[in-house]
Amino acid sequence: MSLPIELLDHIAAHLHTADLRALAAASARLYHVAQRRLYRHVHLDARALACVFTLAASPRIARHVRSFAIRIGHGAPLLHAFYRVLARALAHMSELTELDISLDQAASWVLRTPAQPAFARLRRFSSSFQLDHNVVHFLGKTPALLQLHIDSLAEPLRLPDTALPRLAQFTGSALAAHALVPGRPVQDIHLTSGDLTEDLAESLAQSTAPVLVLAAATTSHSLSLIATLTRCMAELVHLRIVTTYTFDNLPDSTYFANIKDALTSLPDLQSCEIWGLHWVSSKKSFHDQGRAWESEPFNLPPNNLLANGAFLDDLHSDLSYAY
Incomplete structure (x- = not known):
């Protein structure tokens, strides 16, 4: 197919999920076009978590994600191993612009990602976590953040003066x-x-x-x-x-x-x-x-x-x- 990649992306933007899956099976070139759209906006709850394992296993796919939301009630029986997978997935999503996390308060450590990468494009962050040292670590890597929702403060602390310069x-x-x-x-x-x-x-x-x-x-x-x-x-x-x-x-x-x-x-x-x-x-x-x-x-x-x-x-x- 000789159509420019920009045109293919524009066409893919108007397709439903089922159509994108079919497009991904058509050819190697279209597979990558469809994949960028399929993983652009990921919203998960306790009934659909398999995507986390995909994002953790493939940094290339995770970099397609622009908005990621995961909302799991406190009663959901999740193992510690799942949170480790989620932490890896988040570390790979370096191109995020929006992040919404609602999990058990004790799981804030999933935000303690490695020193690199920074989340340089993240504009909005909403979290059920308290403002603890793990959240502070994460916020220190979001220089472009404009909107922040944090429910409470775990202990007296302050961010470095250089953090969140555009909030x-x-x-x-x-x-x-x-x-x-x-x-x-x-x-x-x-x-x-x-x-x-x-x-x-x-x-x-x-x-x-x-x-x-x-x-x-x-x-x-x-x-x-x-x-x-x-x-x-x-x-x-x-x-x-x-x-x-x-x-x-x-x-x-x-x-x-x-x-x-x-x-x-x-x-x-x-x-x-x-x-x-x-x-x-x-x-x-x-x-x-x-x-x-x-x-x-x-x-x-x-x-x-x-x-x-x-x-x-x-x-x-x-x-x-x-x-």
Whole structure:
């Protein structure tokens, strides 16, 4: 077949898996074309793990993988030998751009790959592992990483200052954020667990880029927390703060007026939710292009202000990812 390889790749990109398998059997040349597509995106669960053995045995095939996801529940009976095979497979996937791993916490050692290769093209990494020494080792080999999801922090530690120089989006626990965000250009922060305090807000504000998006939960209803956020994250575009604090009485007009004044100091703010209340903005006047903020009408009983399970589960809503 004399067609250019680029054209064959383009044709293969529009074929279903069964057709790619048939194409691979047609000739040696088409075998390699089909193989690049068959292994480009690999998503596995406990019912389909044979592919891991193929990737571990063939570095050439593993280098075709661009996105790799493996999600195995904690109850799945996997032997230590399988994790060793998975570790070899990951070490071979040097061209990865996306990696999503959800495994037993004790298996984080599968990320401790040999010194080479680095994962120079990896842009997104999501893991159920805690931020331990094995994860830190892996992150030190991902210089192009933009998006990171780490659930929690295993022990007090910090990455080398040179690690993750391009990190722009963090999702995970407050403790992990405290260890990772300062000194890196993180603009988008979603805290899925832990308490947003004034000290943590000050720490997150040490990102080397302006924080534009913040979604978090707090045990406080303190106005000083909002004041701290508006002072140290003055370029916020989207803000969402929910609270586990139980209000005995509805906040008075002075309380809302103080929040309104604080929000007015954020010139770029587009969407805002505080303590479960949505705030909307409008121009101050025809001659003043600044924004004035008002809370939407609130008709629920006071105790519904607290951040129940529905609030916390919704931290990844469309509002949170509007940026």
